[in-house]
Amino acid sequence: MKILDIMTKQEGVDRLDMVNVLAFVLAVRQEEVLMNLDRSLDEETAHRVSALLKERSQGKPLAYITKRKEFFSESFFVDERVLIPRPDTETLVEGALEILNKKPNMKCILDMGAGSGAIGLIIAKKTGKRIVCVDVSQKALTVAEKNSRDLGVRDKVDFLCSDLFGGTRREKKFDMIVANLPYVAQTEWDSLMRDVKAHEPRTALDGGADGAEVYRRFVQELPHYLKTGGCVLCEIGGAGRAEQVREMLRAAGFLVVTKRDLSGNERVLIGSWTSLS
Ligand SMILES: C[S@@+](CC[C@H](N)C(=O)[O-])C[C@H]1O[C@@H](n2cnc3c(N)ncnc32)[C@H](O)[C@@H]1O
Numbered sequence: 311m312k313i314l315d316i317m318t319k320q321e322g323v324d325r326l327d328m329v330n331v332l333a334f335v336l337a338v339r340q341e342e343v344l345m346n347l348d349r350s351l352d353e354e355t356a357h358r359v360s361a362l363l364k365e366r367s368q369g370k371p372l373a374y375i376t377k378r379k380e381f382f383s384e385s386f387f388v389d390e391r392v393l394i395p396r397p398d399t400e401t402l403v404e405g406a407l408e409i410l411n412k413k414p415n416m417k418c419i420l421d422m423g424a425g426s427g428a429i430g431l432i433i434a435k436k437t438g439k440r441i442v443c444v445d446v447s448q449k450a451l452t453v454a455e456k457n458s459r460d461l462g463v464r465d466k467v468d469f470l471c472s473d474l475f476g477g478t479r480r481e482k483k484f485d486m487i488v489a490n491l492p493y494v495a496q497t498e499w500d501s502l503m504r505d506v507k508a509h510e511p512r513t514a515l516d517g518g519a520d521g522a523e524v525y526r527r528f529v530q531e532l533p534h535y536l537k538t539g540g541c542v543l544c545e546i547g548g549a550g551r552a553e554q555v556r557e558m559l560r561a562a563g564f565l566v567v568t569k570r571d572l573s574g575n576e577r578v579l580i581g582s583w584t585s586l587s
Contacts, residue, residue: 311356314347320360322367331362334376369505382432386457391449393514395428399490401571402545402578403432406488409541409586410437416485416540420444422474422528423491425514427454427467430488434463442468444478447513474524475531483537490545491528493555495521522554529558541582552576 317328332343335358336351351359362375373379373394379386381395382403388394410416410433417439421430424443431454434441443458445451448471458464470477494502494515506515517524525544532542542564546552552568556579559566564581571577580586 311351311353312347313343313349313351316351316356316359316363317347320363320367323363327366327372328363330372330376331366332359334378335359335362369508371505371509374509379426381426381428384432384435384461386426386428386431387453387460388426389453390509391447391511392426392453393510395426398547398571398573398575398577399428399545401569402488402490402543403429405543405569405578405580406433406486407436409486409543409580410439413485413586418484418537419486419488420478420484420535422487422489423514423524424454424469425450425490427457429490430454430467431458431461431463433488434458434466435461438466440466440468442470442478442484444470444472444474446471446473447511450511450514474528475535478535483535483540485537485540487532487536487540487542489525489528489542491517491524493517493521493525493546493551495519495551517551520554521551522558525555526558529555529562533562536583538583541580541586544579544581545577546579547575547577552579555579 329340329343333340366375371394373388374390377387377389379388379394382400386395419439420442422444424430424445427443430441430443443454451469451471455469458467492515494517496519544555546555556566559581567580568576569578
């Protein structure tokens with residue numbers, strides 16, 4: 311069967327996703343798919359493409375089909391064990407890199423809720439600094455560990471499976487803590503996209519009744535783990551979440567600066583004991 315026939319036959323999948331799936335199965339670049347629409351595929355390959363396109367039409371995210379997601383211009387391995395890194399999260403990484411650029415003495419960094427490792431591994435790659443990646447999900451850390459090898463930073467990263475700071479030593483303090491913890495409220499759950507609800511790990515998204523339960527526990531423990539002169543960067547989103555977490559940080563004694571994403575939404579809260587500028 312020809313590529314064009316497969317693309318014409320398949321319903322419910324947008325054209326770009328089709329090209330992505332074909333490029334993945336044929337192990338070629340997307341342009342090569344588009345330039346060879348007349349290419350005939352053997353029966354087994356055609357069957358594999360059709361099966362994956364069917365999964366896509368039923369809502370499986372493209373990144374879980376191709377097992378790759380680009381983040382900060384690097385290619386991350388992803389599957390159902392981890393949240394697919396979102397472009398909005400690049401705002402947090404940019405914020406962290408700006409601070410580390412200005413304060414090269416910050417050496418000890420922790421990525422809380424590391425998932426695929428998107429945030430921490432990019433920081434390790436761009437700065438050469440050591441990172442501790444913490445996640446409550448061992449399955450997620452297995453993916454992060456693979457990504458650390460793929461990105462060539464395995465020797466810079468320690469992995470720790472822990473419910474927040476439970477597994478870290480109290481005497482160990484960090485210069486910078488980055489966190490993208492779950493922040494979806496139960497009331498917002500129904501309005502999430504079907505693909506997200508059905509496929510992405512609930513532990514990565516579910517922030518409890520008001521969406522701020524994990525962040526509430528995180529901010530309570532945070533002061534014990536941050537050095538004087540250190541800072542925390544938290545990704546937030548959703549109705550009212552920025553306000554809730556900002557208040558928690560202020561109540562814990564932090565000065566808080568808010569960073570917006572490219573769509574103008576309040577996306578990252580940067581907390582520090584003293585002004586960072
Ligand atoms: C929103 S995802 C972020 C993943 C990744 N950092 C990113 O930005 O793409 C949240 C992550 O926090 C982890 N997590 C949830 N509750 C946690 C807890 N109590 N302690 C540590 N990690 C937790 C989840 O397993 C998930 O990997």
